[in-house]
Amino acid sequence: MLRVLANNSILSCMLRALPNDGPIERLYGLATVCQFFTNPQDFGPMVLFFQDKVYTDTWHHLKDAVLDGDSAFKKAHGLTLFEYLWTDMRFSKVFNDAMSNYSTITVKKMLENYNGFDGLSTLVDVGGGTRQTLNMIIAKYSTIRGINFDLPHVIKDAPKYDDHGKFIVCDYILAVAPETSHSTRIASNLDIHMPAYCGGGKERTEQEFEALAKGAGFESFRVAYSAYDLKVLEFLKKN
Numbered sequence: 001m002l003r004v005l006a007n008n009s010i011l012s013c014m015l016r017a018l019p020n021d022g023p024i025e026r027l028y029g030l031a032t033v034c035q036f037f038t039n040p041q042d043f044g045p046m047v048l049f050f051q052d053k054v055y056t057d058t059w060h061h062l063k064d065a066v067l068d069g070d071s072a073f074k075k076a077h078g079l080t081l082f083e084y085l086w087t088d089m090r091f092s093k094v095f096n097d098a099m100s101n102y103s104t105i106t107v108k109k110m111l112e113n114y115n116g117f118d119g120l121s122t123l124v125d126v127g128g129g130t131r132q133t134l135n136m137i138i139a140k141y142s143t144i145r146g147i148n149f150d151l152p153h154v155i156k157d158a159p160k161y162d163d164h165g166k167f168i169v170c171d172y173i174l175a176v177a178p179e180t181s182h183s184t185r186i187a188s189n190l191d192i193h194m195p196a197y198c199g200g201g202k203e204r205t206e207q208e209f210e211a212l213a214k215g216a217g218f219e220s221f222r223v224a225y226s227a228y229d230l231k232v233l234e235f236l237k238k239n
């Protein structure tokens with residue numbers, strides 16, 4: 001295993017001759033790329049999530065899910081992803097850690113220059129998970145009242161938006177035509193993950209986001225910011 005990892009530049013390897021014409025000893029260490037996988041503040045939790053058996057078992061059902069439109073995750077585990085998370089606390093922690101770590105990295109970048117939170121008095125994070133995103137935003141905008149909306153809260157607890165309210169979405173954007181940029185490759189990868197894990201889930205092109213916004217009654221839509229490859233999209237009630 002160590003040899004395989006070293007041959008793929010994931011580990012470094014130094015050779016050392018043991019005294020008295022003894023055999024060659026190999027000393028392995030972490031190569032630079034490991035900083036992304038071993039640091040709990042980096043992609044380590046996401047790697048553990050993607051490699052988890054609960055996650056990988058799902059892919060064996062992808063073909064059937066494509067054929068009948070149901071989610072591959074439900075076929076593998078008998079429940080939707082979010083129902084299942086309630087039943088398996090171990091995997092639930094793996095999932096939440098991966099989500100919140102990824103959000104920490106991208107929201108930190110987003111808060112460097114995106115100013116769409118200026119002037120807001122209330123912010124609802126829909127599907128806010130373990131509240132990491134909201135905590136980071138409120139740490140910068142201390143006057144915002146934050147509401148973390150996630151299961152098992154019921155819809156009646158959600159506040160009404162006023163006419164100047166806006167809906168801020170962080171998502172990847174699909175390109176209309178195939179291309180090889182990093183952001184398009186991530187978006188098209190996720191476009192397979194979404195229906196596999198959440199039946200009916202999908203990524204969208206900018207035009208499809210705009211149609212979604214208009215169809216839901218928002219007056220306008222814009223791509224407001226880019227945090228790495230993740231786009232910050234604003235659906236505005238009034239221009």
Ligand SMILES: C[S@@+](CC[C@H](N)C(=O)[O-])C[C@H]1O[C@@H](n2cnc3c(N)ncnc32)[C@H](O)[C@@H]1O
Nearest residue numbers: 082099100103127128129130132133149150151
């Ligand atoms: C992809 S995770 C993102 C979590 C969080 N935003 C983060 O970045 O860490 C999606 C979240 O949506 C929540 N969720 C799923 N279905 C929901 C529903 N019907 N109502 C409220 N929250 C829901 C899940 O519990 C989960 O925390």
